Amino acid sequence: MTVRKLLLLPGDGIGKETMAEVRKFIVAMNDKFNAGFETEEGLVGGSAYDAHGVAISEEDMAKAMAADAVLFGAVGGPKWDSVPYDVRPEAGLLRLRKDLALFANLRPAICYPALATASSLKPEVVEGLDILIVRELTGGVYFGSPKEIIDLGNGQKRGIDTQVYDTYEIERISAVAFELARTRKNKVCSMEKRNVMKSGVLWNEVVTATHKAKFSDVQLEHMLADAGGMQLVRWPKQFDVIVTDNLFGDMLSDIASMLTGSLGMLPSASLGAPDATTGKRKAMYEPVHGSAPDIAGQGIANPIAMIASFAMCLRYSFNMITEADNLERAIANVLEQGIRTGDIMAEGAKKVGTTEMGDAILAEFLKLSA
Numbered sequence: 605m606t607v608r609k610l611l612l613l614p615g616d617g618i619g620k621e622t623m624a625e626v627r628k629f630i631v632a633m634n635d636k637f638n639a640g641f642e643t644e645e646g647l648v649g650g651s652a653y654d655a656h657g658v659a660i661s662e663e664d665m666a667k668a669m670a671a672d673a674v675l676f677g678a679v680g681g682p683k684w685d686s687v688p689y690d691v692r693p694e695a696g697l698l699r700l701r702k703d704l705a706l707f708a709n710l711r712p713a714i715c716y717p718a719l720a721t722a723s724s725l726k727p728e729v730v731e732g733l734d735i736l737i738v739r740e741l742t743g744g745v746y747f748g749s750p751k752e753i754i755d756l757g758n759g760q761k762r763g764i765d766t767q768v769y770d771t772y773e774i775e776r777i778s779a780v781a782f783e784l785a786r787t788r789k790n791k792v793c794s795m796e797k798r799n800v801m802k803s804g805v806l807w808n809e810v811v812t813a814t815h816k817a818k819f820s821d822v823q824l825e826h827m828l829a830d831a832g833g834m835q836l837v838r839w840p841k842q843f844d845v846i847v848t849d850n851l852f853g854d855m856l857s858d859i860a861s862m863l864t865g866s867l868g869m870l871p872s873a874s875l876g877a878p879d880a881t882t883g884k885r886k887a888m889y890e891p892v893h894g895s896a897p898d899i900a901g902q903g904i905a906n907p908i909a910m911i912a913s914f915a916m917c918l919r920y921s922f923n924m925i926t927e928a929d930n931l932e933r934a935i936a937n938v939l940e941q942g943i944r945t946g947d948i949m950a951e952g953a954k955k956v957g958t959t960e961m962g963d964a965i966l967a968e969f970l971k972l973s974a
C-alpha cells in the first residue's frame with residue numbers, strides 16, 4: 605500500500621478548529637479506501653511559542669521536510685502581539701515557506717453558484733467566477749534585506765523593507781502560471797508596478813521574455829497592480845490566471861476572497877520545484893485566512909477553506925484526482941443544500957457551526973465516493 609506522509613500543523617485560533625474537520629476526512633479515507641495516510645502533528649505559531657519559545661521548533665521543521673505534504677491551519681492572535689519580532693507566530697509560517705522553498709502559491713477563487721448572493725458584489729459580477737491567483741511566495745519584500753528598524757539618533761527611526769527579485773524567481777513563477785493557464789482558459793494577466801518599482805520593470809521584462817520563449821500560445825496581458833485590484837472588483841470574470849509578486853498577491857487574494865462570498869472559502873497550495881530525480885514537489889496546503897481571533901473558540905468558523913486546501917493536497921501532492929473532484933463537488937453540493945456557516949449565511953439557509961459543516965461535507969463526500 606502507498607504510504608502518504610502528512611504533517612498537520614493546526615496552529616492557533618480557528619486553525620485548530622478547522623484542522624479538526626480535515627482530520628475526519630483523513631481518518632475516513634484511511635478506513636474506507638485504504639488511502640494510507642500517515643499523519644504526524646506539530647506546533648506552529650503562538651502555540652509553538654508557548655511550548656518552545658519559538659514560532660516553529662527544529663523538530664517540527666524536520667518533520668515538515670520529511671513529509672510528503674504539510675497541512676497548515678492558521679497562526680497569530682492578540683495573545684502574541686508583544687512577543688519579539690523574530691519569534692512572532694507569523695515567522696513560523698514564513699520559515700516553512702522559505703525553508704521548504706515553496707515559491708508558488710496557488711490561490712483559486714471560485715464562486716460556487718449557491719454563493720453568488722453571499723458576495724458583497726452583485727451576483728452577476730461573481731456568478732460562475734473561476735480565477736487563479738499565482739502568488740510568488742519566497743521572495744520580494746517579505747524576504748529582501750535589509751529588513752530592519754534603525755535608530756537615526758535624532759529622535760527618529762527608519763523602518764526598512766527591501767523588495768528584491770532575481771530573474772530566475774520571476775521566470776519560475778511565471779512558468780507555473782503559464783503552465784496552469786494551459787489547463788484552463790489559456791490566459792495570464794501579470795500584475796506589478798513597473799511605473800514605480802525597479803523590481804516591477806524587471807518583473808514585466810522577465811514575464812514577457814518567458815512568454816515569448818516558451819509559452820507564446822498562452823494569451824498574456826500586463827496590468828499595473830493597483831488597476832488590477834480595481835478590475836478584480838469591477839469585472840473579475842475578465843481574468844483566468846493572475847501572476848504577481850508576494851505582497852501584491854497577498855492583498856489581491858484577500859480581495860478575491862470576497863468575490864467568493866467569504867475569506868473562509870479560499871484555499872491555497874504552496875508548491876516547491878519538482879525534485880530532479882523523483883519529480884516530487886515539497887508542498888504545504890494553507891487556507892488564505894488567518895486565525896480569526898474575533899471568532900476563535902466559538903465553533904463557528906467556516907472550515908471550507910481548510911477542507912478545500914486538503915482537496916488541493918489530494919490533487920497536487922497525491923494525484924488523487926477523483927477524490928479531489930469528489931471533495932470539491934461535496935462542498936458545492938452542501939452549499940447547494942443551503943447549509944451555511946455564519947460568514948456565508950443567507951436568508952432561508954440552515955446556519956451551522958464548524959463541526960456540522962465538516963460533517964455535512966464528509967457525508968456528501970462519502971456518498972459521492974461510494
Ligand code: NAD
Pocket residue numbers: 618677678679680681682694697867868869890891892893894895896897898899904905906907909947
Ligand atoms: P483573519 O483572516 O484571521 O480574519 C479576517 C476576518 O475574516 C475576521 O473577521 C475573521 O473572523 C474572518 N474570517 C477569517 N477566516 C474565517 C473563517 N474560516 N470563517 C469565518 N470567518 C473567517 O485576518 P486578521 O484578523 O487580519 O488576522 C488575524 C491573525 O491571523 C493575525 O495575527 C494575522 O497575522 C494572522 N494571519 C495568519 C494567516 C495564516 O496563518 N495563514 C493568514 C492571515 C492572517
Ligand code: IPM
Pocket residue numbers: 694697698854892894
Ligand atoms: C497569508 C498571510 C501571511 C502572508 C502572513 C500571516 C504571514 O497573510 O498567507 O495570506 O502575509 O503571507
Ligand code: MN
Pocket residue numbers: 854855858892
Ligand atoms: Mn494574507
